[in-house]
Amino acid sequence: MDFISILSIFVLACFVGYYVVWSVTPALHTPLMAVTNAISSVIIVGALIAAAAAGSPLAKWLGLAAVALASVNIFGGFSVTQRMLAMYKKKERKG
Amino acid sequence: MDFISILSIFVLACFVGYYVVWSVTPALHTPLMAVTNAISSVIIVGALIAAAAAGSPLAKWLGLAAVALASVNIFGGFSVTQRMLAMYKKKERKG
Amino acid sequence: MTLPLLLAAGGAAAATPDWVRLAYLVAGICFVLALRGLSSPASSRRGNAYGMAGMGIAVVTTLVTHDLASLPEILVAILLGGAIGLTVARRIAMTAMPQLVAAFHSLVGLAAVLVAAAAFVNPGAFGLLDAGGQILTVSRIEMALGAAIGAITFSGSVIAFAKLNGSMSGAPILLPARHLINLGTIAAIIAMTIAFALSGAGGAGESPLFWIILVAAFAVGFLLIIPIGGADMPVVVSMLNSYSGWAAAAMGFTLGNTAMIITGALVGASGAILSYIMCRAMNRSFISVIAGGFGQDGGGGGDKGPALDRPYKAGSADDAAFLLGQADKVIIVPGYGMAVAQAQHVLREMTDLLKGKGVEVKFAIHPVAGRMPGHMNVLLAEANVPYDEVFELEDINSEFAQADVAFVIGANDVTNPAAKTDKSSPIYGMPVLDVEKARTTLFIKRSMGGAGYAGVENELFYKDKTMMLLADAKKMVEEIVKALD
């Protein structure tokens, strides 16, 4: 992908980010922090590329360590978010 | 620009459009209609390409006609929007 | 269609220099900022400036990067079109906005048709030729669709304009078997588009299919809109707006032009959302609007609707002036009738007099009061009513209970309590303004016979605490002003 395409995508994504975050209800700001944490682990893509590549053992081990760290975050982040969200309930089944 | 880049831009632009239009205050929905009218005349770009190209006189005249029509819309649309928006005032200088 | 095939579409545009693509991106972002500005009146003027800047960037960039065999002609076309546009924009009355939008709209549609035709006639100029000198398959599809949507937009908008402008009757014209005819024609257009796309064998300009598609599309636009009542036209205009946005986006794909793609998505979303808002506020489904047959007359004329001989309390301008002058708090509810009578200016005078007497005055605007979204707001703004005295339904509905007078001027459906109680009413479920909660409700309309847009009886007219002021809205308010002075 050439630079202008990437830039266009980035600029539009910034607008989307701005609007989508402002539309999050304040009651869910804590889950928002948790889930952005989880999705920012998409850098695992870079980690996988490093870990999968032959050639440099050092790069491979750096990559593997990054994969492990990012995985903690991905699994931890999504599941703690899910745990939190499962607690938000409507009136009906109050104690 | 290749298809995937264009598609990416389009998809993100749809999100932006969705959010940006919902954020328009209802009091300004009439100017919104006028201004979207004006900006949709960006197809003048296509009209200019046709009008500027040598080669086919028919295409050139089709293009020129399209340029004229789109210009009516551009100038008319933006200036009627401006006229409307100039009327929205805050309390201060009431009659 | 496989991805590599689609991919070829942008081939020609890939040669565009970077700064040009950057310029189109900037133009697109300017358009986003133009709409973003409309989130508040304060920022809206800056927004409009962004819009103009974006258009300027797009036009100049295109002119500079193409060979200019015919610059003088182009400048003449721009000047001519611009002069017409500016003149119309300056002269038009604010009450004629719905028509104007429809008229401008038809022009965009026609321009799209012309561009598509030009691309078909001279595909080389747009970089749409493949190695064998034929129009690319994908470009054929985009071209045919662009032309068809443009044509539908054009003829549909022309009808919408005529109905809104009163140049033709707003009554729905119901052909027999119209749904069948319409669906058949649309199916034919789709079939022909496919045939056209696959007709790669013929050289550029040779296939008559393109022109047949065009004619059929013009017909569809006409047939689709004819059966829809005049008062439903705003929904139609908005829907056509949305279509034309998607058509612009399709052309943006063909040309690899970011500004067009972004604009298309913005306009497409705007039209769709406004249609949705209108349908929701009227509590009608989009399908029922498009199917047509509803909304007898855009003018809310005085000779149709229920005309029972039920007792009601009529009042004079003097009675109204007395009630208003005594009040602590008055809420004014304007509707379509205020627009028809052009009563907004004298209404502002009346509120100034009342404020001078220490009366608190507010305006309550229903989301579909009048005949287009935001219609009332523009008219009040034109009459210099400050926008911070004008409130949306949700923000003011609870205040009617504290108001002494609800002053309803030319509004009917938007106050009708049947929407809350009568399940069989066509407006059932639509949110309405609770004018009956005020101590006294005044209604200005021309006659007891005339119904609103939905053609249903309003029980409030016959309530004890209602007083009917039967006259043209402008004349009545002028008399009230005299009595208050």
Added chain:
Amino acid sequence: MTLPLLLAAGGAAAATPDWVRLAYLVAGICFVLALRGLSSPASSRRGNAYGMAGMGIAVVTTLVTHDLASLPEILVAILLGGAIGLTVARRIAMTAMPQLVAAFHSLVGLAAVLVAAAAFVNPGAFGLLDAGGQILTVSRIEMALGAAIGAITFSGSVIAFAKLNGSMSGAPILLPARHLINLGTIAAIIAMTIAFALSGAGGAGESPLFWIILVAAFAVGFLLIIPIGGADMPVVVSMLNSYSGWAAAAMGFTLGNTAMIITGALVGASGAILSYIMCRAMNRSFISVIAGGFGQDGGGGGDKGPALDRPYKAGSADDAAFLLGQADKVIIVPGYGMAVAQAQHVLREMTDLLKGKGVEVKFAIHPVAGRMPGHMNVLLAEANVPYDEVFELEDINSEFAQADVAFVIGANDVTNPAAKTDKSSPIYGMPVLDVEKARTTLFIKRSMGGAGYAGVENELFYKDKTMMLLADAKKMVEEIVKALD
């Protein structure tokens, strides 16, 4: 830097097959939908599912399209990390959320550092080499910046975690000339990044500058956060979150990866907006937070703050139970103290009892109650309080006037009227909950001496219609529950 130079950056990635790029786009869109789901609790669970799907798509796509010399090791790394993550996520107490977010955050930072280092060591695998076998200039810049931001995020988040977790004192540690040291180090990092970018002459892996930048960045993260008080940590965490988003976007530019670019923009926006919301609700400038020195102790400990011998009305659990039981309408205002005491569950029991007696109970949440945005909402949700009984400040503030009892549990600053009246107060201008408008105001806190986060005296404690319930929040509410039964 000229455009052609920048353009070269994506050169390697341009060879990526289309379906792969489509997959990354889909992953990015999934992340957008994940955040979009959070616009209401009802849609939030579906949103989270989108997020997981997006991550799955991104990971699988990457694995499938790269040569898999070390698949077993990779799977082990994922399983190991995943197991740890899941265990932590299941075990963690809801009150420890702020720490957890900071901890997870440091991991993202460290992972970014490792990826940048791996790219530096083996640039060929990332397609970052130019024709001469050297790392592209633009990639050098992105690499150095990515590593630096990652390192700052890592060490900053570690400190934030330690302060929030109570592993180190929350008190700001103020080095002399700290602003000078910080600015100097940051300037040095920038200078070294430029030198590194221009050091094209050395082959890959040869320049020690990269590692020096890394060490300096670790130090900056440490130095920047050390002087900031424990209670300001949420703003810091959110700010670091934003930075790490922009770092991910930068890496997305390098790899031409749409999923990373979109994620980066989302996370960057989210962190920035949450920081902004917190600062605005505290009425403090972002700069003053980052400059540090504010917020003495994250725990709001009991031995600091004003301890005047002013008269106040103390009450017992029985008094409170009596007042609550007699009321028609009670508004509960939870604050940081409720979180510390873990009183949310017993509080829910109390509200159930009150509702059983026909009392109307609502919760009022200040935007910065507690120590992170949405903190109170999560705790109440954990205790099964339905979210439609929980209201934001703007929606409920006018209702205090109709309430018989405002029940303030472990909140202080967010109720302090000094924010409205005392221009010299550090919290002046912050919107507060009008608890004093209720007929009676009850405050639960442990002692008269303990101040809130801002360390300012709250005049309400000494008002006639205020009753102080001095005890640990959980114990006090347990006793009230006993008295109500």
